[in-house]
Amino acid sequence: MKLLMAIVQDRDVPALSRALLQAGYRFTRIGSTGCFLREGNTTIVMGLEDDRVDAALAVVDANCHTREQTVNVAPPDAAPLGVFVPAPVQVQVGGAVVFVLPVERCERF
Ligand code: 2BA
Numbered sequence: 001m002k003l004l005m006a007i008v009q010d011r012d013v014p015a016l017s018r019a020l021l022q023a024g025y026r027f028t029r030i031g032s033t034g035c036f037l038r039e040g041n042t043t044i045v046m047g048l049e050d051d052r053v054d055a056a057l058a059v060v061d062a063n064c065h066t067r068e069q070t071v072n073v074a075p076p077d078a079a080p081l082g083v084f085v086p087a088p089v090q091v092q093v094g095g096a097v098v099f100v101l102p103v104e105r106c107e108r109f
């Protein structure tokens with residue numbers, strides 16, 4: 001058994017949830033925050049059998065899109081606030097960042 005943790009942009013969550021439900025997966029959505037952009041995203045946690053992992057990843061891939069975003073970054077050693085001008089940086093966000101973890105036990109009580 002594996003645990004998929006997929007960090008997904010909020011805009012992709014409705015379509016991804018629909019697709020996962022249609023394909024019969026069980027999962028939990030947790031509200032999360034990306035700490036680089038400091039914006040909300042969603043972590044989808046999904047426990048599933050090993051032989052379903054690749055198909056689940058394909059569903060995630062098909063429903064999560066890469067987007068460009070501009071962020072104003074303060075250098076880590078910045079002078080006190082108000083003294084420096086933050087530099088706008090273009091970053092690519094997503095599609096989804098997915099971790100696949102081995103599951104030692106799964107219990108239901
Ligand atoms: P349970 O199986 O007791 O699951 C309770 C909650 O635990 C689920 O809420 C979900 O948040 C989480 N969960 C369960 N299995 C999971 C897994 N493999 N990975 C990650 N999270 C998991 P809901 O999704 O709202 O489901 C409520 C109840 O509806 C479930 O109770 C189950 O009896 C049924 N259910 C859920 N998905 C189903 C599906 N694809 N087909 C048939 N019944 C489903």
Ligand code: 2BA
Binds near residue numbers: 091094095
């Ligand atoms: P955020 O941390 O808000 O990051 C948003 C995007 O900013 C990232 O997109 C990446 O392009 C860029 N970025 C993040 N940290 C950076 C850094 N230290 N230096 C330069 N650029 C940086 P994604 O890589 O697609 O990540 C989307 C979200 O997935 C992240 O949101 C974070 O919530 C999560 N994530 C990504 N990598 C992770 C990791 N190794 N562990 C846990 N969560 C991760």
